[in-house]
Amino acid sequence: MTHAFLLLVRRDLRIALRRRGDVLNVLVFFLVAASLFALGVGLAPELLRAMGAGVVWVAALLAAMLSLPRMFAVDLAEGTLEQMLIAPQPLGILVAAKIASHWLLTGLPLALVAPLIGLQYQLSADALCTLLAGLLIGTPVLSVLGAAGAALTLGARAAGVLLGLLLLPLYVPVLVFGAGAVLATLTGVNPAAQLALLGAFLAVSCVVGPPAACAALRIALD
Amino acid sequence: MIFNYAAPQAFYPVAGKMIPWFAWLAALLAIAGLTVGFFVAPTDATQGESYRIIFIHVPAAWMSVFLYLVMAGWAALGLVLNTRLSGMMASAIAPTGAIFTFLALWTGALWGKPTWGTYWVWDARLTSELILLFLYLGFIALKGAIADPQRADRAGAVLAIVGAVNVPIIYFSVVWWNTLHQGASISPMRSPTMVATMLTGMLLMALAAWMYSIAVTLARLRKIIRMREGDAAWVQMQRNSV
Numbered sequence: 001m002t003h004a005f006l007l008l009v010r011r012d013l014r015i016a017l018r019r020r021g022d023v024l025n026v027l028v029f030f031l032v033a034a035s036l037f038a039l040g041v042g043l044a045p046e047l048l049r050a051m052g053a054g055v056v057w058v059a060a061l062l063a064a065m066l067s068l069p070r071m072f073a074v075d076l077a078e079g080t081l082e083q084m085l086i087a088p089q090p091l092g093i094l095v096a097a098k099i100a101s102h103w104l105l106t107g108l109p110l111a112l113v114a115p116l117i118g119l120q121y122q123l124s125a126d127a128l129c130t131l132l133a134g135l136l137i138g139t140p141v142l143s144v145l146g147a148a149g150a151a152l153t154l155g156a157r158a159a160g161v162l163l164g165l166l167l168l169p170l171y172v173p174v175l176v177f178g179a180g181a182v183l184a185t186l187t188g189v190n191p192a193a194q195l196a197l198l199g200a201f202l203a204v205s206c207v208v209g210p211p212a213a214c215a216a217l218r219i220a221l222d
Numbered sequence: 223m224i225f226n227y228a229a230p231q232a233f234y235p236v237a238g239k240m241i242p243w244f245a246w247l248a249a250l251l252a253i254a255g256l257t258v259g260f261f262v263a264p265t266d267a268t269q270g271e272s273y274r275i276i277f278i279h280v281p282a283a284w285m286s287v288f289l290y291l292v293m294a295g296w297a298a299l300g301l302v303l304n305t306r307l308s309g310m311m312a313s314a315i316a317p318t319g320a321i322f323t324f325l326a327l328w329t330g331a332l333w334g335k336p337t338w339g340t341y342w343v344w345d346a347r348l349t350s351e352l353i354l355l356f357l358y359l360g361f362i363a364l365k366g367a368i369a370d371p372q373r374a375d376r377a378g379a380v381l382a383i384v385g386a387v388n389v390p391i392i393y394f395s396v397v398w399w400n401t402l403h404q405g406a407s408i409s410p411m412r413s414p415t416m417v418a419t420m421l422t423g424m425l426l427m428a429l430a431a432w433m434y435s436i437a438v439t440l441a442r443l444r445k446i447i448r449m450r451e452g453d454a455a456w457v458q459m460q461r462n463s464v
Contacts, residue, residue, distance in 0.1 A: 156367035162364060162367050166364060169357050170392075173391050173392060173394075173395035177395065208388075212384050220377070
């Protein structure tokens with residue numbers, strides 16, 4: 001089972017490496033969107049500092065929205081998904097592998113680039129560390145719940161827009177705790193509580209998301 | 223015995239008979255509730271007459287949350303037992319729930335203007351109500367975007383269940399975010415002395431909203447049944463007999 005999981009992850013990573021543009025575009029979008037906020041509100045340092053974390057998180061949510069529709073749709077279009085569904089390995093393995101590779105290709109790079117944007121928003125070194133830690137805990141949630149959303153919208157009309165409508169409300173806790181942790185650091189409070197809650201939400205998402213994604217895949221390919 | 227009515231064909235006439243009863247109950251309860259609310263209940267000491275919007279606001283807010291859970295319950299039942307009617311029921315409830323959510327937000331905004339001096343406050347309840355509205359809209363949009371009704375029902379069910387699990391977490395996170403950002407906000411529900419007549423009016427209105435929801439849901443359900451089973455022999459026969 002681990003073998004199948006690793007095989008699937010390696011396959012997705014290899015495909016992504018060969019279509020590097022797809023992955024990089026999401027990252028570039030993240031940087032552009034996050035930078036635009038500063039142009040929209042002006043350059044008072046206190047204001048920038050106060051909103052920096054929120055901007056990074058909102059941009060990360062939007063970037064996830066852009067990358068999620070491709071999670072299963074490409075495999076569905078070329079027929080691979082059906083083959084994976086009738087494979088002897090449990091469907092959960094496929095979903096887990098898809099989530100892992102999605103996070104490795106979008107969540108992880110986003111988290112690693114985010115401190116750059118944090119610098120633009122005048123965040124202190126402590127706050128940058130909290131931002132990075134929060135993103136490393138929080139972005140997996142985007143992939144885990146996103147898998148359910150991506151599977152639900154398979155074959156639906158205007159799937160991309162629909163995905164945003166379905167998932168963004170569910171991402172509210174990630175946004176609140178992720179940005180809240182940075183704000184706490186900025187005001188000199190220990191952000192451990194927020195980060196722990198973020199981890200708790202990740203745990204709940206891991207219980208809810210993958211089974212929902214499996215059910216949705218079965219429904220979509222019925 | 224009850225399971226006989228799980229077939230759309232069997233439930234269709236029953237629903238038709240039930241609608242006028244619930245509709246009349248809703249009307250009578252609403253008249254009673256509004257009478258108590260507007261004429262019997264005393265003027266509030268701090269808010270004056272403007273508090274009377276509570277008689278619409280609170281029942282609407284209650285129904286909005288309650289209907290989401292009922293909708294998710296029916297959807298889950300449909301997913302587990304594979305009954306066609308359950309999915310239709312969830313579809314029929316969703317618009318009513320969304321309307322009550324919108325109504326709660328709207329009356330909340332109107333109430334906020336005289337009491338808080340602004341139409342919108344990022345109050346925890348208001349914000350989570352807004353997110354609930356988004357959840358309803360997502361459910362309706364997902365069902366609308368999938369052409370095959372059976373598949374739409376099942377996909378909607380998965381979404382409703384995920385949403386129902388998330389509703390308390392979202393509410394908790396919003397409350398937390400709210401206290402973090404602005405301290406405890408003014409709470410209209412905190413007035414310690416709620417006069418008995420106020421409570422009576424509110425409960426009557428809540429019951430009216432409940433009965434209204436049932437009546438409207440059943441009416442919408444009949445329409446959905448007609449739309450989906452339009453080609454079935456029993457619908458054709460009924461159409462000819464009318």
